[in-house]
Amino acid sequence: MKNLIILLSVFILTSCSSQNKLDKTTALKILKKDFKQSCKNDADDFISTSYDGPNYSALESYFYNLEKQGLVTTKKIRNRKKEVTGVRISHTKKAELEYEAGKGYSSFSVAMTKFVPKEIIGISYEEDGNKAIVQFKGDWVHTPFYNLQIGKTKCNEEKGTSVRASFIRFDTGWQLQ
Numbered sequence: 340m341k342n343l344i345i346l347l348s349v350f351i352l353t354s355c356s357s358q359n360k361l362d363k364t365t366a367l368k369i370l371k372k373d374f375k376q377s378c379k380n381d382a383d384d385f386i387s388t389s390y391d392g393p394n395y396s397a398l399e400s401y402f403y404n405l406e407k408q409g410l411v412t413t414k415k416i417r418n419r420k421k422e423v424t425g426v427r428i429s430h431t432k433k434a435e436l437e438y439e440a441g442k443g444y445s446s447f448s449v450a451m452t453k454f455v456p457k458e459i460i461g462i463s464y465e466e467d468g469n470k471a472i473v474q475f476k477g478d479w480v481h482t483p484f485y486n487l488q489i490g491k492t493k494c495n496e497e498k499g500t501s502v503r504a505s506f507i508r509f510d511t512g513w514q515l516q
Contacts, residue, residue, distance in 0.1 A: 361471045361506055361513045363459040370456040370475060373515045374504060377450035378479070378494035379439060382487040384446035387416075387425035395424075402426050405483055410434040438482050445489065452479045452494040460501065471506040471513070 386398045405411045411428040418424075430440035430447050440449040456477040463472050478498045505516040 359468055359508065360464075361462055361473070361508070363462065365513060366459050366462060366471075366473045366506065367456060367475070369506070369513060369515055370473070370504060374454070374456055376454040376502070377439060377482075378452045378492075379448050380451045380488040380490075380493055381443040381446050382430075382449050382451075382484050383489050384429070384487075385425060385427045387423050389423045399426055401486065402428050408483060410438070410440075410483060434484075438484060440484075449484045450482050451485045451488050451492065452481055452496060454478075454500070454502070455480050456502075457499075469508045470516075471508075473504050473506060474501065475504070476501050 386395060386402065388395050391398055402411065402413050405428065406413050409431060410433055411430055414427045414429075416425040416427060430449060434440035434449060438450040438453075440447055442448065454477050456475050458476045460474040460476060462474075464470070476499050479494065479496050479500065506513050507516045508514075
């Protein structure tokens with residue numbers, strides 16, 4: 340009986356102290372959910388048969404695919420005198436929430452790439468153990484709007500980029516600071 344009590348006490352103490360430490364699995368899970376870093380650029384929001392010529396059909400299909408995903412709304416435009424057809428897109432609330440779409444310089448601005456955490460390199464703690472700095476690697480991935488950016492990309496497209504993030508421990512658990 341005495342051995343069972345000692346074993347149970349050691350188990351309880353070990354499990355309590357491990358909750359104070361931020362483990363790699365928990366850190367990566369929190370980062371994937373809450374770490375938001377992206378690169379925004381203006382998106383081409385209008386195509387026409389006169390400007391886009393042979394690429395028009397492919398771009399039109401791309402616009403309609405974004406519409407099926409609920410990211411944009413499309414509006415068909417026709418100019419009968421010049422025999423020009425075009426399509427204009429506007430971003431939706433879903434695009435605002437998922438890809439930070441908003442007002443741009445000439446059309447609308449939207450995240451063209453997003454940083455996706457992949458691997459924890461290391462975790463260091465402050466003396467009190469309630470704050471942690473997590474070094475991790477991730478990749479910049481293209482969003483559905485990537486092919487619509489106006490001009491050259493300003494976005495970082497490196498794989499395996501190393502980044503740091505601060506965490507703080509609350510009574511409810513660890514959170515990204």
